[in-house]
Every structure is written in structure tokens, then in C-alpha cells.
Amino acid sequence: MSLSIGIVGLPNVGKSTLFTALTKKGGLAANYPFATIDPNVGIVPVPDARLQVLADMVHPERIVPATVEFVDIAGLVKGASKGEGLGNQFLANIRETDAICEVVRYFTDSDVVHVDGRIDPASDVDTIRTELIFADLETVEKALPRMEKDARRGDKELALKFATARRLADWLGSDRRASSMEMSDDERASLYDLHLLTMKPVLYVANVDEDAVGDEALAPIDGSVPLALCAQMEAELVELDEADAKEYLASLGMEEPGLARLARAAYQLLGLQSYFTAGPLEVRAWTIPIGAKAPQAAGVIHSDFERGFIKAETASYEDYVTLGGEAGCRDAGRLRQEGKEYVVHDGDIMHFKFNV
Ligand SMILES: Nc1nc2c(ncn2[C@@H]2O[C@H](COP(=O)(O)OP(=O)(O)OP(=O)(O)O)[C@@H](O)[C@H]2O)c(=O)[nH]1
Ligand SMILES: [Mg+2]
Numbered sequence: 119m120s121l122s123i124g125i126v127g128l129p130n131v132g133k134s135t136l137f138t139a140l141t142k143k144g145g146l147a148a149n150y151p152f153a154t155i156d157p158n159v160g161i162v163p164v165p166d167a168r169l170q171v172l173a174d175m176v177h178p179e180r181i182v183p184a185t186v187e188f189v190d191i192a193g194l195v196k197g198a199s200k201g202e203g204l205g206n207q208f209l210a211n212i213r214e215t216d217a218i219c220e221v222v223r224y225f226t227d228s229d230v231v232h233v234d235g236r237i238d239p240a241s242d243v244d245t246i247r248t249e250l251i252f253a254d255l256e257t258v259e260k261a262l263p264r265m266e267k268d269a270r271r272g273d274k275e276l277a278l279k280f281a282t283a284r285r286l287a288d289w290l291g292s293d294r295r296a297s298s299m300e301m302s303d304d305e306r307a308s309l310y311d312l313h314l315l316t317m318k319p320v321l322y323v324a325n326v327d328e329d330a331v332g333d334e335a336l337a338p339i340d341g342s343v344p345l346a347l348c349a350q351m352e353a354e355l356v357e358l359d360e361a362d363a364k365e366y367l368a369s370l371g372m373e374e375p376g377l378a379r380l381a382r383a384a385y386q387l388l389g390l391q392s393y394f395t396a397g398p399l400e401v402r403a404w405t406i407p408i409g410a411k412a413p414q415a416a417g418v419i420h421s422d423f424e425r426g427f428i429k430a431e432t433a434s435y436e437d438y439v440t441l442g443g444e445a446g447c448r449d450a451g452r453l454r455q456e457g458k459e460y461v462v463h464d465g466d467i468m469h470f471k472f473n474v
Contacts, residue, residue: 120161121405122187123321123384124212126250127221128242129193129233132325132349136221137190139352140377158190158211164385164392164403165378168435168465172394172401175443182402184392186381189215194249195233209253213313217321217388219380220246222344224326224336239324243339248293250315255290257312258283279308290316319387323380325349332371345383347376391464394435395419396444412460416470426473430456435465444469 125133141160163183173181191208212218222239223232234241262283269280282305289299295316296309309317322344324336328351335343355363355375367373385391385405392403393415406415412432417424432454433447444467447453462468 120185120187121217121384121388121390122189122215123217123219124189124191124215124318125219125221126191126212126246127193128223128245129195130230131193131221131223131242132225133193133221134190135349135353136323136325136347137188139349139356140188140380142353142356159187160190161185161187162377162381164381164405165374166392166403168394169401169403171439172396172467175439176396176398176401178396178398178401180400182400184403184405186384187215188219193233194246196245196249209250209315213315215318217319217384218250218315219321219323219384221323221325221349222339224324224330224346225348225350226327239339243322247295247316251290251293251295254296254312254314254316255287257314258287258290261312262287275308278304282308283312321345321380321383321387323347328370331376345376345380347380352376393462393464393466393468395469396438396467406462408464410462411458412456412462412468412470413458415462415468416472419470422474423470423472427458428471428473430460430471431469432456432460432462433467434463435467438467 125137127133137158137160140162163185166183169181169183189212191211194209220243222242223237224239226237262280265276265280265283268276282301286296286299286309290296296314297317297319301309320340322339322342324344324346326333326336326346326348328348331346331348331351333346336346338344351370352375355366358366363375367375389408390405391408392405395402395404404415404418406418412430413424413427416427416430433441433444433452437447437450437452438444441447441450441452444453
């Protein structure tokens with residue numbers, strides 16, 4: 119399960135700068151594999167200091183972090199959904215992402231032109247919201263005739279889908295996000311294949327001036343406090359080797375790059391966590407939804423593991439580290455045998471037994 123996130127925002131707000139910083143192999147992440155699939159799609163490791171701690175104990179051949187895929191698209195302008203700029207065309211590239219990261223300009227640099235000639239985060243967020251809603255409305259309206267035909271065939275599910283889509287068209291038409299419409303689980307599921315943009319969770323990133331990083335929290339947007347970082351500074355940071363990067367961060371009073379906070383915030387937004395496997399071949403982080411049980415967690419490694427799941431041997435990260443690994447945990451009686459109903463915790467070291 120690789121999590122994917124589409125980056126949106128007005129033009130010139132620093133989306134590509136952030137994307138480049140995210141996907142460039144910086145000194146602080148030198149041990150991690152990276153990939154840029156195409157110029158606009160990059161796979162980024164989720165920084166997790168626990169991986170190195172485990173690796174120092176197990177001495178694996180490699181460390182494999184969890185990853186997030188980011189997709190960078192061109193800026194949206196007012197009227198994008200009506201054909202202004204290239205916006206709408208690019209929105210297709212982020213339809214199938216799990217979440218949206220919206221970059222909002224807070225930095226003041228007068229050398230960088232703002233499309234509306236002024237710095238106004240609230241108004242910018244409003245513009246983007248409306249464009250995404252319009253894009254979804256267009257998607258729904260395009261799909262309605264076909265859905266109506268399907269619904270007439272008498273299938274209950276298709277009838278529900280059509281009714282929900284019609285209700286949603288009205289909702290979107292009055293400038294409201296799809297995610298805020300009340301829906302039953304069945305109704306929500308019926309709309310899944312429309313891949314609506316405003317159904318996705320949004321992470322707001324405030325691209326602030328370098329000297330504003332670390333200032334007190336910004337005003338909430340849509341009920342959530344935006345994550346403040348300086349894209350340009352992050353881009354400079356990844357150019358440095360590990361020692362220089364650490365020194366630069368320290369001089370700004372920071373312990374980690376904003377990108378690490380961004381990856382974590384994305385995890386939190388989507389209700390995700392990691393468990394680990396640790397062996398001579400690799401120490402690896404795997405992504406699962408919070409609340410996942412052991413077989414589902416095993417299925418992230420391979421679907422056979424889920425189907426043939428027998429049990430899991432597991433220790434908490436804390437026990438594993440303080441007791442000196444698997445053998446130490448076994449001696450101390452802290453290596454547990456868990457079955458199908460075990461709810462995996464963040465940081466658990468898992469070893470699955472399964473039938474094939
Ligand atoms: N001062 C300052 N300038 C920045 C920052 N982030 C980006 N810029 C500058 O803003 C300009 C636009 O940055 P991009 O990252 O290309 O913006 P974008 O959002 O990808 O723009 P489009 O792709 O056209 O939509 C560039 O000149 C950047 O150097 C920042 O944090 N501070
Ligand atoms: Mg760009």
C-alpha cells in the first residue's frame with residue numbers, strides 16, 4: 119500500500135519547489151531508496167528514526183522505509199474548471215490519489231509574482247476550493263445520464279448510486295465540498311469510482327517566509343491548522359550533506375526538516391501507522407490503517423500472508439529495543455503469540471507465520 123498525495127494550489131505558490139525538495143535525495147535521508155517515476159510523480163520515504171535504531175541492532179543488508187507518492191501538477195487559476203489555464207487537464211492526474219496537499223502562499227517575496235497581486239491565504243484557499251468543487255460538479259454531471267440509464271434497469275445499487283449522485287450535484291452546485299455531505303457508507307461507496315477531488319482529505323501547507331518557520335501556530339483553514347514550512351529552505355536543505363543539514367536546522371532551532379513533519383501529518387490525516395519487520399535481509403516499515411488486525415497487516419506484505427495467516431510473533435518497539443531484540447524479548451517473556459483478532463500497534467515488530 120503506497121499512499122499517494124496530489125499537490126494543488128494557485129500558480130507560483132511553491133508547489134514544484136516543495137515537490138523537488140520532497141523527491142530529491144537529501145543528506146538526511148541518504149540511506150533511503152528514492153524514485154522519480156516521471157517528472158511530476160515522486161516516491162518519498164516516510165522519515166522514521168526508529169528504522170535506524172532497529173538497523174543498528176539487526177545489521178540488515180538494507181533499510182526500507184514506508185513511502186508516500188507525491189504528484190505535482192500545474193497551478194489552478196480562477197476559472198480553471200471552465201477552461202482557464204491548463205488546470206482542469208492536470209486535475210485528472212490527481213483523481214486517484216488518496217489525499218490532497220494544498221500549498222498556500224504565505225511568503226512575502228515581492229520578486230515572486232502572485233496571480234492576484236497580493237498575499238491573501240484565505241482568499242486563495244477559497245479559489246482553490248471552488249475550482250475543485252466545480253471540477254467535481256462537472257464529473258458528476260457528466261456521469262449522471264449514464265447513471266440514470268443504469269438505474270432504470272431496476273438494480274437497487276445502481277438506483278442508490280444515481281440518487282446519491284443527483285443529491286451530490288445539488289450539494290456541489292451550492293459551493294460545498296463532497297466530503298461535507300451526509301452519506302451512509304453505502305452511498306459513499308457507490309460514488310467511489312467517480313474519484314471526487316473534494317471527497318479526499320486535505321492537508322494544508324503554509325509556505326511561509328524562512329524567518330517565520332517555527333512561529334506560533336497559524337489561523338486554522340477549514341478547521342485545521344496548516345502545517346508551516348518554507349519550501350525554498352527545504353529545497354536548500356536537501357542540497358546539503360548530513361552534517362551541514364543538521365547544522366543548518368539547528369541554527370534555525372529545528373530538529374528535523376519540515377518534510378518529515380509533512381510526511382507524518384499525512385499519515386495522521388489518513389489514519390495510518392507503521393509496523394516493522396526486522397531480519398538479516400532488511401529492516402522495513404509497512405503502512406497500515408490504525409485499527410488493522412494482524413491478518414490485514416500481513417496482507418500488506420503479500421496477499422498470501424493474509425489468506426494463509428496462522429499467527430504472528432510480535433513485540434512492541436519499546437520492548438524490542440530495551441530487551442535487545444527478538445531473543446531478549448523471548449527470554450523476558452515479552453515475545454507474544456498473537457492470532458487473527460490482534461490489533462496491530464504502531465511500531466510493533468511483527469513476524470508472521472502462514473500457510474501457502
Ligand atoms: N521567497 C520564497 N520564494 C519561494 C518559496 N517557494 C517557492 N518560491 C519561489 O516561487 C517561484 C515559484 O515556485 P514554484 O515552486 O515553481 O511554484 P509552483 O506552485 O510550482 O508554480 P506553478 O507550477 O506555476 O503552479 C519560484 O521562483 C520559487 O523560487 C519560498 O518559500 N520563499
Ligand atoms: Mg509547478
